[in-house]
Amino acid sequence: MVNWSALETVFLDMDGTLLDLHFDSHFWLEHLPQRYADHYDLSPEEARDRVIPMIMAERGSLNWYCTDYWSERLSLDITGLKAEVGDRIGYRPHVKDFLQALRASRRQSVIVTNCHPDPLKLKLERTGLDQHVDGIVSSHQLGKAKEDPEFWQDLQHLAPYRADTTLMVDDSFPVLESARRAGISQCLAVLAPDSKQAANEQHPEIPGIHHFDEVIPALRQCPPLPSCK
Template sequence: MVNWSSLETVFLDMDGTLLDLHFDSHFWLEHLPLRYAERHNLAHQDAKDHVIPMIMAERGTLNWYCTDYWSNRLALDITELKSEVGDKIGYRPHVTDFLDALRESGLRTVIVTNCHPDPLKLKLERTGLDQRVDAIVSSHQLGRAKEDRQFWQDLHQLAPYQANSTLMVDDSFPVLESARDAGIAQCLAVLAPDSQQAAHEQHPDIPGIHHFDEVLPALRQRQSLPSGR
């Protein structure tokens, strides 16, 4: 599934890969429409019918992920509203063991996320995730979403890498396809990003796992090789 011995760098998505996507799903589909309904004296369902199609229309673009964009468009403080449900932020199963194994194997780990810096700060405060990886890059630093193939070329500015010895792990098939098309040698899909939702079907061309315990044994074998090889 993954050729660990050929790798030097592992790029990791955050939301839906390392962290449970339920936080974001609940926020955008339930909590935000609720607060919008209160602001505009609407029924909750009427607010959802208005807000959710507006959000979905931006899917795959940087605006989709941009807290500032939605704060301005909806006249709500998105970062503050996210903090109201911050107790839902948490790791997916086996993530801390996986990150510890990556570190022990000598692999360089970089979180590559579309998350805006403001909610990113909230999530790091809640999880300490930044202490478990070597670096974090937000697509907002580069002005392109990961779905954009050019993103991967621009990423060299902040996190130089050799494509032929890099793995990208993500729950988004469009992101993984973009990374693959940009030359990243190995891609791995997370099929169960949201603990409250059914898992995705397997991608026809990209291997997938439900949880990281499926790859931990092979990764730990790498640890026993000289210099992590």
């Protein structure tokens, strides 16, 4: 499923891959429409009918992920509203064990996320996730979403990598397809990103896992890279 011996760098999505996507699903589909209804004196149904189509129209673009954009578009403090339900932020199963094994293997681990820096800060404060990886890059630093083919070339400026020795792990098939087109040699899909929802179907060409315990044994058995010290 993953040829660990051929890898030097592992790029990891955050939401739906390392963290439970339930937080984001709940926020965008339930909490935000409810707070929008409260703010504009609408029924919950009216609010959802207005907000959800606006959100879905931006799917795959950088605006889709941008809290500044939605704060201005909806005249609401999106980051503040996310903090209201911050107790729902949490790890997916086996993630900490996987990150420990990855660090022990001496392969470079970098979170590559479309998450805006403001909610990213909130999630790191809640989880300490940044303590378990070598780096974090938000697509907002590059002005392009991961779905954009040019994203991967620009990523070299913030997280240099060799495409032929790199793995990308993500719950988004469009992102993984974008990474493959950019030459990333190995891709792995997370099929169960949201703990409250059914798993996604397997991609015909991209291998997938439900949880990281499916790949931890092989990672631990793979000899670590030589120390750079």
